[in-house]
Amino acid sequence: MNLINKYNIPGPRYTSYPTVPYWDDSSFTTQKWIETFKKSFAESNHSEGISIYIHLPYCESLCTFCACHKHITKRHDVEDPYIKTLLKEWGIYVKILGQKPKIKELHLGGGTPTFFTPDNLSQLLTGIFSLAELDAQPELSFEGHPNNTTKEHLQTLYDLGFRRCSFGVQDYDLKVQKAINRVQPFKNVELVTSQAREMGYKSVSHDLIFGLPHQSWESMSHTIEKTKSLKPDRIAFYSYAHVPWIKGVGQRGFDESHLPSAEIKREIYEKGKTLLEKLGYVEIGMDHFSLPTDNLYKSMEAKTIHRNFMGYSSSSTQLMIGLGMSAISDSWYAFAQNDKSVEGYTERVNKGELPVFRGHILNEEDLIVRRHILHIMCHLGTSWEDPKMHLPEMSEITARLKEMESDGLIEIKDSNLQVSEKGRTFVRNIAMAFDLRMIRKQPQTRIFSMTV
Numbered sequence: 001m002n003l004i005n006k007y008n009i010p011g012p013r014y015t016s017y018p019t020v021p022y023w024d025d026s027s028f029t030t031q032k033w034i035e036t037f038k039k040s041f042a043e044s045n046h047s048e049g050i051s052i053y054i055h056l057p058y059c060e061s062l063c064t065f066c067a068c069h070k071h072i073t074k075r076h077d078v079e080d081p082y083i084k085t086l087l088k089e090w091g092i093y094v095k096i097l098g099q100k101p102k103i104k105e106l107h108l109g110g111g112t113p114t115f116f117t118p119d120n121l122s123q124l125l126t127g128i129f130s131l132a133e134l135d136a137q138p139e140l141s142f143e144g145h146p147n148n149t150t151k152e153h154l155q156t157l158y159d160l161g162f163r164r165c166s167f168g169v170q171d172y173d174l175k176v177q178k179a180i181n182r183v184q185p186f187k188n189v190e191l192v193t194s195q196a197r198e199m200g201y202k203s204v205s206h207d208l209i210f211g212l213p214h215q216s217w218e219s220m221s222h223t224i225e226k227t228k229s230l231k232p233d234r235i236a237f238y239s240y241a242h243v244p245w246i247k248g249v250g251q252r253g254f255d256e257s258h259l260p261s262a263e264i265k266r267e268i269y270e271k272g273k274t275l276l277e278k279l280g281y282v283e284i285g286m287d288h289f290s291l292p293t294d295n296l297y298k299s300m301e302a303k304t305i306h307r308n309f310m311g312y313s314s315s316s317t318q319l320m321i322g323l324g325m326s327a328i329s330d331s332w333y334a335f336a337q338n339d340k341s342v343e344g345y346t347e348r349v350n351k352g353e354l355p356v357f358r359g360h361i362l363n364e365e366d367l368i369v370r371r372h373i374l375h376i377m378c379h380l381g382t383s384w385e386d387p388k389m390h391l392p393e394m395s396e397i398t399a400r401l402k403e404m405e406s407d408g409l410i411e412i413k414d415s416n417l418q419v420s421e422k423g424r425t426f427v428r429n430i431a432m433a434f435d436l437r438m439i440r441k442q443p444q445t446r447i448f449s450m451t452v
Contacts, residue, residue: 282300381418
């Protein structure tokens with residue numbers, strides 16, 4: 001527990017490097033972004049294809065734990081114009097690329113993708129696929145809300161090639177559900193999970209969050225026991241990111257005194273991890289668990305697992321294009337984020353321009369640091385034996401890591417770093433030792449959630 005107190009500090013989740021607060025917007029332009037994604041496309045489209053993330057921001061109600069960019073409405077007449085805008089944006093990208101891209105991976109996120117009717121999702125995806133070719137074995141996935149994902153949703157997406165789905169469970173304790181404004185009975189999760197399996201989905205994932213208001217090990221053990229009966233192929237078991245200073249009223253929907261302490265959160269995680277492992281799950285990277293039969297586990301074994309703004313992925317592409325309001329794109333050489341409001345995003349696209357409003361062009365140092373952090377997050381280790389992976393600040397980095405080595409979190413031998421089993425809990429802290437942009441410009445105010 002002393003290690004928890006020692007290392008429980010604000011820190012990034014590292015779905016990118018540099019992290020968004022340290023992007024250099026001043027040197028970013030849309031034209032530079034276009035140059036980088038065209039370069040990346042030329043280098044990788046034929047060999048591996050591209051990834052697409054589509055942000056569907058609408059939700060009928062506000063979940064007070066959510067830190068995503070969303071738009072709350074019960075009006076479903078917003079669906080059609082938003083889909084038309086998404087297809088226009090995709091058309092702009094394809095026109096710039098000058099040829100049909102090959103889609104290796106596509107993910108529908110949100111928001112609540114299943115807010116949209118099955119017919120509208122079909123219209124959207126048919127339009128996307130009409131301007132592209134699909135990989136022989138594409139990874140197509142979506143996030144669904146157990147309360148509104150219908151059998152028709154599942155069938156429509158299955159018929160379009162989707163084989164993976166994830167459902168946000170969070171916690172089955174009714175008191176917790178009421179506090180986060182996400183009341184969903186177990187029977188709803190059971191129904192969509194069984195329907196997906198019967199239909200032929202190869203991977204069903206459930207999200208469980210620890211650190212929510214009123215949560216205890218008793219409530220989470222009950223949730224895991226209920227989850228056990230459904231045996232999802234993947235489980236994302238992660239810490240609630242309490243960042244109300246960024247997300248505002250959405251995360252002020254409960255009294256902060258109701259949040260469990262860092263010690264209780266860690267108890268929930270450690271006991272939860274032990275229970276999941278007893279049930280046959282294997283920990284993957286940080287906060288993720290998988291059955292050995294799932295592709296995520298297989299990609300970890302093959303060392304092809306990847307991490308990006310969509311989280312951990314069993315497939316890797318150099319270019320990821322984000323479509324929709326607030327979506328982030330990644331060309332490996334640069335990041336670009338779309339306008340954060342539906343209105344601003346729509347206006348830009350209707351003018352025939354890419355709706356990006358900020359971004360970052362990676363320099364040579366960024367690219368090296370990015371590789372180190374990606375290796376730590378995906379493979380629990382990194383190396384700087386290769387001169388291409390060496391940084392002038394490497395002696396300073398290893399000096400920052402010495403205490404973690406003394407605490408048994410890592411082992412450094414020659415020019416190789418390996419995270420220990422004990423160190424898995426603190427992988428974000430280990431990656432932070434390499435984060436040169438954050439180290440040079442320490443934030444004056446808190447901008448990240450706690451690492452524990």
